[in-house]
Amino acid sequence: MSTTTLAGLPPAPAGDSGWAVETHGLTKRFGENIAVNDVELLVPRGCAFGYLGPNGAGKTTLIRVLLGLTHADAGTMSLLGHAVPRHRDLALARVGAIVDEPRFHGHLTGRQNLQILAAAREPAAKGRIEPALERVGILHRANDKVSKYSMGMRQRLGVAACLLGDPQLLILDEPMNGLDPAGMLEMRDMILSLVAEGRTVVLSSHLLDEVERTCDAVAIVDRGTVIRQGPISQLLAGSSFEVQVECSDPAGAGGVLRATPFGTHLEVGPDGLAISLPEGTGRDAIAEINRLLVEGGFSVYRLQHIQASLEQWFLEVTRRLGEAE
Ligand SMILES: Nc1ncnc2c1ncn2[C@@H]1O[C@H](COP(=O)(O)OP(=O)(O)OP(=O)(O)O)[C@@H](O)[C@H]1O
Ligand SMILES: [Mg+2]
Known part of the structure; x- marks a missing residue:
């Protein structure tokens, strides 16, 4: 199996039919290429x-x-508690999705595009057009042709299209793609x-x-296989951290620490030291570094504990996997 469970996240509320997304052993091959390899996902609701x-x-x-746009070679899956593909229509009635880039008719306005999409849905969808346009912040441009929209506006219109079905689950493929930093920020706020x-x-x-900033939980996938899965806070809790020290005579201070276990991953800079500590190290280590330096006659101006970002953690995990191979 390729994943762990999502312990630590709240379970689906009682009476709700399970996970937002649940897959077991999901596999999709293109010839020899396994694009989705034995994937176990448990995505909690909300x-x-x-x-x-x-x-x-x-x-x-x-x-x-x-989404049933291509068939799986093996495994089972359900969306919002409905097994797919068996109950695909039931499941997709409350799912909104953007795969690749959202596609619209460029010669029509944003509102007209939504009207066409709403006509294909249940009657209530028509009444959701205006709130959806307002919701994603493009109401003031709703009468402009989509061909005049920026990438960010098309992404928003894509989310508005999703909202026509009042979805419980939104599945967005690379929603930050092509957005400038301000657009990313807006998309993130919208998702939140x-x-x-x-x-x-x-x-x-x-x-x-972006995932670190936007998401509560994450599955990290490499060559089709999920290599880690869980709440971001939990994944980071097991990672290494760094202590940055601003002190007098960094070279001398580094020399003192090199003779201790803290010297294994130590960098000396012009203003101080950066010390990497392995996962599981307690906070006492920071106090011990301080004591060693002060007793060594160095002035300590600042001690800062830097938690690894998801990026550092991701690199660490993939490096470890590489070493294990
Ligand atoms: N229709 C297809 N026919 C053959 N191979 C495919 C097809 N679609 C995807 N693949 C292959 O499956 C693998 C996964 O592709 P996929 O597009 O799912 O990756 P991705 O994670 O979405 O990548 P990206 O970040 O570039 O969007 C790749 O090796 C790709 O070449
Ligand atoms: Mg892709």
């Missing part, structure tokens, strides 16, 4: 969940399989507000930083 991996890791393929309403958002991304 969270933002990141499916994070480099280009070609199999993110889009997983999403296409979940959708989650605050109790919806579940599953997004794929190759941007570690």
Whole structure:
């Protein structure tokens, strides 16, 4: 099996039919190439969940399989508690998705595009057009042709299209793609507000930083295989951290620490030291560094504990996996 469970996240509320997304042994091959390899996902409801991996890791393929746009070679899956593909229509009635880039008719306005999409849904969808346009912040441009929209506006219109079905689950393939930093920030806020309403958002991304900022939980995928999965806080809790020390005579201070266990991963800079400590190290280590330096006659101006970012953690995990091979 390729994953662990999502211990630590709140379970689905009682009376709700299980996970937002649940897959077991999900596999999709293209000839010899296994794009989705034995994937076990458990996405709790009401969270933002990141499916994070480099280009070609199999993110889009997983999403296409979940939505029934391509068939799985093996495994089972359910969306919002409905087994798919058996109850696909039931499941997809409350799922909104953007796969690859959202596609619209460029010669029509944003509102007209939504009107066409709403006509294909249940009658209530028509009444959701205006709130959806307002919700994603493009009401003032709703009468402009989509061909005049920026990438960020198209992404927002894509989310508005998702909202026509009042989805409990949104599945967004690389929603930050092509957005400038301000657009990313807006998209992130929008995702967080959708989650605050109790919806579940599953997004794929190759941007570690964005996933770390946006998502509560993450599955890290590499060559089709999920290598780690869990709440971000829990994944980071087991990672190494760094202590930065600003002190007098950094070279001399480094010399003192080199003779101790802290010397193994020590860097000396012009203003001080950076000391990497392995996972599981307690806070006492910071006090011990301080004591050694003060007793050694050095002035300590600042001690700072830096928790590894998801990016550092991700690199650490993939490096460890590489070493194990
Ligand atoms: N229709 C297809 N036919 C053959 N191979 C495919 C097809 N679609 C995807 N693949 C292959 O499956 C693997 C996963 O591709 P996929 O597009 O799912 O990755 P991704 O994680 O979405 O990448 P990106 O970050 O570039 O969007 C790749 O090796 C890709 O070449
Ligand atoms: Mg992709």
